[in-house]
Amino acid sequence: DTAVSQTPKYLVTQMGNDKSIKCEQNLGHDTMYWYKQDSKKFLKIMFSYNNKELIINETVPNRFSPKSPDKAHLNLHINSLELGDSAVYFCASSLRGAGKLFFGSGTQLSVL
Amino acid sequence: TQLLEQSPQFLSIQEGENLTVYCNSSSVFSSLQWYRQEPGEGPVLLVTVVTGGEVKKLKRLTFQFGDARKDSSLHITAAQPGDTGLYLCAGFSNTGNQFYFGTGTSLTVIP
Numbered sequence: 001d002t003a004v005s006q007t008p009k010y011l012v013t014q015m016g017n018d019k020s021i022k023c024e025q026n027l028g029h030d031t032m033y034w035y036k037q038d039s040k041k042f043l044k045i046m047f048s049y050n051n052k053e054l055i056i057n058e059t060v061p062n063r064f065s066p067k068s069p070d071k072a073h074l075n076l077h078i079n080s081l082e083l084g085d086s087a088v089y090f091c092a093s094s095l096r097g098a099g100k101l102f103f104g105s106g107t108q109l110s111v112l
Numbered sequence: 113t114q115l116l117e118q119s120p121q122f123l124s125i126q127e128g129e130n131l132t133v134y135c136n137s138s139s140v141f142s143s144l145q146w147y148r149q150e151p152g153e154g155p156v157l158l159v160t161v162v163t164g165g166e167v168k169k170l171k172r173l174t175f176q177f178g179d180a181r182k183d184s185s186l187h188i189t190a191a192q193p194g195d196t197g198l199y200l201c202a203g204f205s206n207t208g209n210q211f212y213f214g215t216g217t218s219l220t221v222i223p
Binding site for chain 2: 099105
């Protein structure tokens with residue numbers, strides 16, 4: 001069983017389109033995250049939710065909107081995609097305070 | 113933003129050699145983790161160190177947390193091609209429940 005699963009694995013789209021990435025975890029964790037990994041492999045936090053409540057919202061354009069319908073799911077919707085949004089996006093989960101992150105396998109987004 | 117600098121950024125060595133990767137910060141962390149990421153996959157947790165001065169061993173990998181809990185090192189003995197990957201350190205802060213990732217070290221072990 002996959003612990004943290006995100007879909008799709010690859011996403012190729014045109015500039016200006018709207019797209020969503022879905023994430024689900026079956027680890028019973030209470031905190032979920034979205035990270036962006038750039039071409040230099042640096043992992044940057046975008047959002048964090050604890051029990052469906054937004055607790056971290058880094059400087060991310062308003063075009064990015066996370067949504068957590070329950071503590072096992074955290075989706076990411078992106079409006080009006082731009083070339084600079086091309087990156088690998090990772091979903092992750094943890095138990096609050098445990099200090100251990102479990103990652104999904106990533107979504108490679110390419111904006112043409 | 114708390115920054116963790118890793119060195120070296122890139123490392124290419126022959127199978128059987130030893131190597132050390134460093135993770136340095138000016139900030140104190142509640143704990144520090146090391147992850148390995150392979151192409152097309154997400155980072156996978158290798159170890160968590162919590163106490164200053166702590167040393168943990170995972171087969172041929174030895175992890176050390178600095179006494180002041182600001183830095184860490186990863187030593188690999190007799191590297192194997194299967195050790196190839198991107199190694200990431202991450203500092204965890206209980207305040208705000210935040211993880212801060214290092215700049216990464218890309219290791220290639222040549223058979």
